[in-house]
Amino acid sequence: MPRPVPPSEELTELDAEAVRTWCARALDALGRERAEIDAINVYPVADGDTGTNLYLTVAAAHEAVEAVCAAAGTAPDTAETVRAMAHGALLGARGNSGTILSQLLRGMAAVLALGGDGPHLARALAEAATAARRAVAHPVEGTILTVAASAAEGCAGGGDLAEVARNAYERARTALETTPGQLDALRRAGVVDAGGKGLVAVLGALAETVSGHAPPPAATAPYAPVLPVPAETCPDGEGPAYEVIYLLEADDAAVDLLRGRLDALGESLVVVGGDGLWNVHVHVDDAGAAVEAGIEAGRPHRVRITHFAATAPPAAAAEPARRAVVAVVPGEGLAGLCAEAGATTVLARPGEPPAGDALLDAVRRAHAREIVLLPNDTELRQAAVATAERARAEGIRVALIPTRAAVQGIAALAVHEPGRSFDEDVVAMTAAAGATRYAELAVAERRSFTSAGVCQAGDVLGLIEGDVAVIGQDLTETARTVLDRMLQAGGELVTLVVADDTPPGLADTLEAHVRRAHLAVDTTTYHAGAGAPPLLIGVE
Structure with a gap:
């Protein structure tokens, strides 16, 4: 975790550790204000998700920074850290405001990679405001762009690091209060700009990081947020779909x-x-x-x-949306396992994708307004994208997690919590799936050229992340070799999914091998039932 900044400490340089602290504090601030920002989101579309989109964008930046700092150990490089922040935000940007925020961070990173003192921060904020405005096809005043420009103007006079950060925050806070007078949609709703409010939270986290003191909260007077925004201020059916x-x-x-x-x-x-x-x-x-x-x-x-x-947010308070998970699985045993975890399942045997509209039928059968879709196969990605688009056209909120193997789907399902907000749940499930490396054992049907050499019909193929890595004659020995290769990169948990037609005792043999050869690695075994590949392996 980022180091805390003592209240009396004032930084003179925005180094890698300070960037870590800034990202963590910005994420925390957006987490606290997310619901309020969502509620005042009326421009450019009153879809009530600006706070969530900004939170997820900063979460991606924070995760990228943590990964770089963890890899670097005790002395992370500042330039590499700020670039990771910007790159993470770019990859994880959500929505209109999140995309603009990612460009603001990219603009800042280009300058902060050269130095982290007060003058560099002032230049970074100016570059960020300019880059963000260039990225928007038709800039509008009274938005996050206005707040960013005001922040840059507020520190144009320079100063030390803490002074620049405080001035930028104060000018951004003042600019936010004036946004209703610049944009009719905000004035009619009686709210400040949602994206601008999120940027003020991010700049407040920066000011707190470098000064050691939390700045005064962003004022909303004379326009106090209305929670939720009245339905009459959110025109129905206007604008693109x-x-x-x-x-x-x-x-x-x-x-x-x-x-x-x-x-x-x-x-x-x-x-x-x-x-x-x-x-x-x-x-x-x-x-x-x-x-x-x-x-x-x-x-x-x-x-x-x-x-x-x-x-679009409802005109009146409603029951929380009911959520369901729809998962494609390769065997009846896994279908039962996933069903016990609350998922609606679609059975797909290897090489036989679900027929027709089976995926869409499963989404409808789940009777939920929020769906998390787990295709669990790279070959089903396009079918899953098409299903998600058709379901959204029917008014269902769908998140597609691009799981490439059943073991990734199991990992995602293991952290699924319907009590969380939809976006938090999707982020957690996506992270769990992404942290799971996968392998599969199959039997070659014919002589073929593979990335590991030429295989003959009947050979056992060990596929790691979809590529043939091992060719063997014995299922158990090939599985051992695949496991050892996967665990060379580390791991804490091995998941084995065995089919009905695998040799008796295969799972026990592999569990014993992991205990003996790879200390402190746990193993969990599931039975896929009939129709599944002989063995699926996941390493988390």
Whole structure:
């Protein structure tokens, strides 16, 4: 965890440890204010998720910083740390405000990588405000852009690190109070800008980190937030129907053309990033056309399409949305296991994807307004994306976690908590799945060329992360070799999923091998039943 800053300590340099503390405090601040920020979200779309999107964006930045600092040990490099912060935010950016915040952090990182004193921080804030405004196709005053520009202007005179941070926060706080006078949607609702309020929280965390003292809270007078925003201030049916976000690998020239195409398709266009990797955000009526434009520009991935009708806040208080998990599993035993954990399951044997609309039927069968979808197979990714899009069009809120193997789905399901907010639950499940490396043992049906050499019909293939890594003649020995290779990179828990037709005692033999050869590693075994691959392995 980041080191605490003693109340009396005032930093003169924003080093790597201070960046860690800033990210942690910003995440904590947004966590406290998230519900209020969501509630005052009326622009550009009154979908009530700005606070959540900002929280998830900063959570991704914080996670990236923690990973870099953990790898570096006792002396993390400041330049590498601030770049990790910006890159993590870019990869994890959510929504309009989260995407803009990621560009603000990227702009700051470009300068802070060169130095962390007061003048550098002032330059970093100026660069951030400029970069964010450039990223928005049609900048509007009274938004997070206005607050960012005011923060930069507030510290243009320079000073030491703490003075610059305090001045930036104070100017941002003042600018936030004036946003209702700049934007009619805010004035009618009687609220300040939601994205701007989130940025003030992030800058407040920075000021506290470098000064050692918490700054005064952001005032809301004369416009006090109304919780929830009255329904009459949230026009129904106005504006585009979908929010489309994706990461894009493309060169600068292709992105310039993409901006023009997307600007013609919709509104609220924000394209941030650089050096070949971009985060694209746009509101459109034709979500498919927005994705196709990305495909023509380069390689889009992590595509997220949200139907605004499914996310708009209700006019009156309602019961919490009922949530369900829909999981594709390769065997009847796993179907029973997942069902016991509360999931609706779809059975898919290896090489036989679910037929027709089986995935969509399962989503409907779950009778839930919130769905977490676990495809558990790389071959089902496109089918799962199409299912999620069709379900969203029916008013169902869907989060697709791109699990590539059943063991990743099991890990995600193990941390599923319906009592949490939807986004917190999805973040926790995604993290658990992503932290699980996977392998599979299969029997070759014919002579083939593989990444591990030529295999013959009947050979046992050990696939790690989808690639053939081991070719053997004996299932147990091949499994031992695969386990040893996977555990060379470390691990705390091994999950074994065995099919009915595996040799008797295979699981016991492998558990004993792990206990003997890899101390302090626990093992859990599940039975997949008939129809599953001989052995699935997960390492967390």
